[in-house]
Amino acid sequence: MDKRTLVSRLERILPTVEKPGRYVGGELNQVYKDWDSVKTHVALAFPDIYDIGVPNLGLTILYHLLNERQDVLAERVYLPWVDMENAMRQNGIPLYALESKTPVSEFDILGITLPYETLYTNVLNLLDLARIPLHSSQRTIRDPLVIAGGHAVFNPEPIAPFFDAFAIGEGEEIIHDIVNTYQAWKEHPTSRQDLLAELARIEGIYVPSFYEPEYKEDGTIRTIHRLHPNAPAQVQKRLVARLPKPPTRFIVPSISVVHNRVSIEIMRGCTRGCRFCHAGMVTRPVRERNVDEIVSAVREALEATGFEEVALLSLSSSDYTHILDLVSRVAAETSDHYLTISLPSLRIESFSVNLMEKLRGSRQGGFTLAPEAATERMRNMINKPISTQQLLDTAREIYARGWTTIKLYFMIGHPSETIEDVQAIADLCKAVLAEGKKVIGKRATLHAGVSTFVPKPHTPFQWVACDTLDQIESKQALLKRELRGPGLKLTWNNPYETLMEAWLSRGDRRLAKVIETAWQLGAKFDAWQDQFNYAVWQQAFAMHGIDPAFYTHRQRSEDEIFPWDHIFSGVRKAYLLSEYHASLIEKTQNDCRQGCFACGILPKYADIRRNNPGSHWKCPEVPRRQIKVNIEQTA
Amino acid sequence: MQRFRIQYNKDAPLQYIGNLDLHKVWERYLRRARVPVAYTQGFHPQPKIQQAAPLPLGFLSQNDLIDVWVEADENEFKEDDFFIHLQTTHQPGIEILSVKAVALNSPSLPTLILSSLYRVIPLDPLNLPEVQNRLKELLERNTIIRTRRNKTYDLRPLIENILLRSLPDNCLEFQMQLSAREGATGRPEEILIELRLDPHAARYVRTGFIMKE
Numbered sequence: 001m002d003k004r005t006l007v008s009r010l011e012r013i014l015p016t017v018e019k020p021g022r023y024v025g026g027e028l029n030q031v032y033k034d035w036d037s038v039k040t041h042v043a044l045a046f047p048d049i050y051d052i053g054v055p056n057l058g059l060t061i062l063y064h065l066l067n068e069r070q071d072v073l074a075e076r077v078y079l080p081w082v083d084m085e086n087a088m089r090q091n092g093i094p095l096y097a098l099e100s101k102t103p104v105s106e107f108d109i110l111g112i113t114l115p116y117e118t119l120y121t122n123v124l125n126l127l128d129l130a131r132i133p134l135h136s137s138q139r140t141i142r143d144p145l146v147i148a149g150g151h152a153v154f155n156p157e158p159i160a161p162f163f164d165a166f167a168i169g170e171g172e173e174i175i176h177d178i179v180n181t182y183q184a185w186k187e188h189p190t191s192r193q194d195l196l197a198e199l200a201r202i203e204g205i206y207v208p209s210f211y212e213p214e215y216k217e218d219g220t221i222r223t224i225h226r227l228h229p230n231a232p233a234q235v236q237k238r239l240v241a242r243l244p245k246p247p248t249r250f251i252v253p254s255i256s257v258v259h260n261r262v263s264i265e266i267m268r269g270c271t272r273g274c275r276f277c278h279a280g281m282v283t284r285p286v287r288e289r290n291v292d293e294i295v296s297a298v299r300e301a302l303e304a305t306g307f308e309e310v311a312l313l314s315l316s317s318s319d320y321t322h323i324l325d326l327v328s329r330v331a332a333e334t335s336d337h338y339l340t341i342s343l344p345s346l347r348i349e350s351f352s353v354n355l356m357e358k359l360r361g362s363r364q365g366g367f368t369l370a371p372e373a374a375t376e377r378m379r380n381m382i383n384k385p386i387s388t389q390q391l392l393d394t395a396r397e398i399y400a401r402g403w404t405t406i407k408l409y410f411m412i413g414h415p416s417e418t419i420e421d422v423q424a425i426a427d428l429c430k431a432v433l434a435e436g437k438k439v440i441g442k443r444a445t446l447h448a449g450v451s452t453f454v455p456k457p458h459t460p461f462q463w464v465a466c467d468t469l470d471q472i473e474s475k476q477a478l479l480k481r482e483l484r485g486p487g488l489k490l491t492w493n494n495p496y497e498t499l500m501e502a503w504l505s506r507g508d509r510r511l512a513k514v515i516e517t518a519w520q521l522g523a524k525f526d527a528w529q530d531q532f533n534y535a536v537w538q539q540a541f542a543m544h545g546i547d548p549a550f551y552t553h554r555q556r557s558e559d560e561i562f563p564w565d566h567i568f569s570g571v572r573k574a575y576l577l578s579e580y581h582a583s584l585i586e587k588t589q590n591d592c593r594q595g596c597f598a599c600g601i602l603p604k605y606a607d608i609r610r611n612n613p614g615s616h617w618k619c620p621e622v623p624r625r626q627i628k629v630n631i632e633q634t635a
Numbered sequence: 636m637q638r639f640r641i642q643y644n645k646d647a648p649l650q651y652i653g654n655l656d657l658h659k660v661w662e663r664y665l666r667r668a669r670v671p672v673a674y675t676q677g678f679h680p681q682p683k684i685q686q687a688a689p690l691p692l693g694f695l696s697q698n699d700l701i702d703v704w705v706e707a708d709e710n711e712f713k714e715d716d717f718f719i720h721l722q723t724t725h726q727p728g729i730e731i732l733s734v735k736a737v738a739l740n741s742p743s744l745p746t747l748i749l750s751s752l753y754r755v756i757p758l759d760p761l762n763l764p765e766v767q768n769r770l771k772e773l774l775e776r777n778t779i780i781r782t783r784r785n786k787t788y789d790l791r792p793l794i795e796n797i798l799l800r801s802l803p804d805n806c807l808e809f810q811m812q813l814s815a816r817e818g819a820t821g822r823p824e825e826i827l828i829e830l831r832l833d834p835h836a837a838r839y840v841r842t843g844f845i846m847k848e
Contacts (some may be wrong), residue, residue: 014693020692252663
């Protein structure tokens with residue numbers, strides 16, 4: 001379809017859909033380049049609606065890195081909401097990129113970010129709306145190269161057939177390798193197979209069609225066969241030795257989206273080693289940006305956007321080396337602008353209250369803490385050791401300093417959790433609220449956000465079973481019974497959505513046909529409570545004779561070969577197993593900034609660390625094993 | 636404190652945003668332009684800016700107006716400075732036409748608006764005599780009772796003037812002057828409905844206001 005027809009058809013349907021501002025582009029700081037002025041055209045897609053996709057930091061980074069290149073243009077693609085999708089299908093409008101309104105199928109490369117698993121059916125819908133064949137094997141050299149990255153692709157197997165390649169790990173450098181390889185191939189575009197073979201040479205690229213799993217009778221994997229000489233036995237994730245300058249020219253959406261703010265990543269990785277945490281394992285090692293760089297990025301970004309909120313992002317703000325200095329300087333930078341500054345993931349200690357007090361702007365919300373579990377035994381098991389007393393002391397401090405709402409995050413379904421451990425969540429919440437009432441009376445409120453644990457690949461809990469529906473429901477029933485009354489609020493996850501997340505997270509390649517069938521039966525927007533349809537998924541599993549419990553409720557044996565074992569996050573499987581064993585005896589592990597526990601990162605990435613020396617990389621120095629060799633002196 | 640009235644055009648990049656969102660766009664635009672906008676007092680201070688009249692989603696606007704209060708002593712912040720601050724700051728979809736100082740105690744902008752002027756262009760070719768007839772019939776009616784948001788009202792007295800002219804390729808253009816007083820606002824898409832034309836298949840531009848004084 002030519003662009004003029006597309007745009008004139010759009011003009012007729014936009015007045016008929018909800019929030020048409022999602023579909024037009026043209027926002028402040030979008031980059032528009034003449035199509036014919038560049039060699040390579042990249043469409044960057046977030047497989048959910050504009051409102052969710054625009055604030056995504058990963059795509060923002062890639063958008064700016066690619067558009068800085070003279071020879072490349074990058075444009076954005078989001079999924080239309082249900083009403084717009086229907087209108088587009090009825091009017092024969094293919095999925096298009098926002099900047100130039102060019103159909104996605106005309107781009108050279110389509111890069112899709114997958115930060116979480118519940119986007120998988122949306123990927124199929126996106127390809128279908130873009131009129132790109134769903135299976136890599138059906139695509140020709142006229143179709144775009146379809147790649148994915150993001151945290152979910154550390155287990156790419158459930159969606160392996162739909163992608164030509166996956167980029168494992170951090171995208172800042174590999175994105176250029178991908179484009180350069182594509183450009184070289186495009187000089188003499190022989191076959192798609194040749195392109196994939198060249199891509200497979202790039203460190204961090206996984207070409208799924210070059211591998212084939214073989215299964216045992218019990219359904220577990222016997223071995224994974226390599227089908228191409230360029231395919232490495234294990235694909236090692238990419239990481240950047242030093243975080244590059246953060247993006248500051250954020251797109252400023254003209255309509256309200258989920259996060260309307262400047263986001264500056266202050267640190268990547270986490271040294272805490274919480275055993276349930278996927279991000280904490282796959283984003284190692286810790287690398288910090290320095291304070292000057294962050295402060296000037298905040299200033300630049302505010303000038304470029306006019307946003308009223310700044311988020312300083314990391315997995316654990318309290319662990320940033322110069323957090324007090326950073327917070328003071330950012331607060332000073334923004335004091336006369338009525339701005340809000342958010343600082344997620346604070347440790348449960350009174351120092352965090354001091355930090356938040358420095359940032360307190362005009363719009364004061366609640367204070368969020370994440371103890372994750374309520375008994376000491378559970379917290380030792382998951383390796384998030386804080387004492388109940390410390391939590392109560394911190395809570396009292398928070399209420400005393402003027403916050404009226406505390407939000408506590410917990411998870412149910414940790415391995416070996418009993419109903420007593422769940423009861424303890426309710427008791428602890430009440431105890432925290434009681435502290436608040438002592439200080440500020442009836443104004444004190446407590447919000448308990450209790451989600452359900454889903455075991456994730458590449459973590460110490462990758463061997464354990466997820467709770468069954470019965471277990472989840474009886475634990476939630478207890479909480480709903482206990483946590484009611486004035487000042488208490490409880491939120492929880494739909495257990496069926498938890499099960500879906502569980503089978504998608506640790507699925508293998510056989511799940512691909514279930515996902516495809518579920519999508520054909522109408523599954524999409526699975527992350528949306530009002531759209532998720534469990535029955536459709538059950539039907540899809542039944543049609544393929546696969547039992548979802550194999551993925552969700554099965555305790556894996558310690559010698560099982562996992563579907564994701566040929567993807568290497570930098571953290572060794574043996575280390576994960578030792579951490580799993582430590583959890584079983586409720587043994588905690590210290591912050592690894594204090595001393596290295598040999599997770600595997602340092603030896604694997606020793607070269608890039610050596611080539612980028614400096615204090616930004618927070619792994620401790622490990623003394624090299626000294627081998628004494630006596631050299632005989634010759635006179 | 637000083638008060639300024641900005642005249643501007645709202646163009647295509649901001650066509651599909653509503654009033655609350657446009658308000659946000661202005662807040663951010665003024666912040667980027669380093670205009671020391673005054674804030675309201677109270678628990679949730681808000682920038683003091685006021686739009687003239689809400690504009691329906693999908694409409695473009697010419698000669699639109701917005702008032703901005705600035706934290707500065709009288710005559711400290713000059714009209715020209717304000718104009719240059721805005722002109723040199725990029726905001727897709729807003730073209731600044733003029734900036735004028737307004738007396739702090741003068742009536743609020745929305746109360747000054749009497750009528751809005753619109754240009755409406757249906758996207759499809761239409762038969763001019765046929766539409767002329769329908770328009771004539773419509774204007775001859777004494778009452779045009781319609782229901783909007785469960786409220787019944789008479790559209791007829793809100794119509795002050797409607798002209799019809801032909802464009803190339805059998806297309807038509809309406810020029811409408813509709814009442815825009817508080818609680819008595821005529822909407823051009825409702826006129827298209829009464830003329831049995833598809834209100835979605837049209838381009839709408841509010842071209843200006845008729846104001847008191």
